[in-house]
Amino acid sequence: HDYELPKTDPFSSAVDNKPLIHHEWLSQIILYRIHQIFGFSGIRIMRAVLLLTALAFVFKASLRLTGRFAVSLFTLLVMAYLFRTRYLARPELFSIMFFTALYYRLAISEKQFGWPTYIFIFFIFVLWINLHPFMLFFGAVILISFASQITGRIPWTHRFFRDSNPAYNPALLLLLFLIAS
Numbered sequence: 001h002d003y004e005l006p007k008t009d010p011f012s013s014a015v016d017n018k019p020l021i022h023h024e025w026l027s028q029i030i031l032y033r034i035h036q037i038f039g040f041s042g043i044r045i046m047r048a049v050l051l052l053t054a055l056a057f058v059f060k061a062s063l064r065l066t067g068r069f070a071v072s073l074f075t076l077l078v079m080a081y082l083f084r085t086r087y088l089a090r091p092e093l094f095s096i097m098f099f100t101a102l103y104y105r106l107a108i109s110e111k112q113f114g115w116p117t118y119i120f121i122f123f124i125f126v127l128w129i130n131l132h133p134f135m136l137f138f139g140a141v142i143l144i145s146f147a148s149q150i151t152g153r154i155p156w157t158h159r160f161f162r163d164s165n166p167a168y169n170p171a172l173l174l175l176l177f178l179i180a181s
Contacts, residue, residue, distance in 0.1 A: 026130040027091035043089045050093040055080055057100035064108045095134035098124065102138060106145070109167035118172060125180030139177050146170035 009020040022028075034042040058079045062072035086096060102124065128135040149170050 023133050024091040024131065026127070027094055027132055030131075031089065031091070047087065047089045047093060050097045051083060051087065054097045054100040055083070057097075057104040061100070061104040061107050064104075091132040092134055094131040095128065098128045098131075098135070099138055103141065106141070106166065106168060111167055113168045117168075118176060121173065122176045122180055125177055129180055136181065139174070139181070142170060142174050142177055146174050 005022065006020050009018045031043065031046075034046050038045070055076060059072050059076040062075040063069065066072060066075075083096065086092060102121070105121075125135065128138075145166055145168075149166070
């Protein structure tokens with residue numbers, strides 16, 4: 001492409017001249033720079049750090065939610081097994097790490113979020129959406145929390161759903177998520 005990014009998707013066999021969307025541009029820059037500076041060893045270290053960080057958040061969330069070390073260790077082992085197909089140095093490593101970190105933050109929060117937390121999460125969303133589009137699946141987690149809060153206000157639903165009073169405002173978080181997306 002004469003040293004330019006392609007304008008159409010060269011891998012699309014279903015549609016000719018489909019516009020190419022560079023949705024993982026930030027992770028590609030990060031991976032390129034790490035490789036340029038540290039070589040493949042740097043990529044391997046980055047991959048290990050991202051996955052170990054994600055697994056640490058899984059373990060901490062499980063320990064916090066269950067209070068049982070054995071259950072948390074089992075959860076950690078199951079997640080490590082499930083992540084085994086995702087050990088490649090790919091942009092989705094950023095998504096795995098951000099997903100587990102934000103889930104941990106939402107799951108363990110006891111005191112109400114303040115504006116600085118919402119602003120920080122918004123910037124994480126903006127960063128994440130430019131690293132990997134899997135960020136959109138985190139919207140489902142927020143949407144479920146939002147739906148839980150709405151159904152909790154319907155008088156007869158308390159028989160079917162657990163009371164949901166998260167430390168964050170699901171409507172505000174959903175709005176920030178949509179704006180960042």
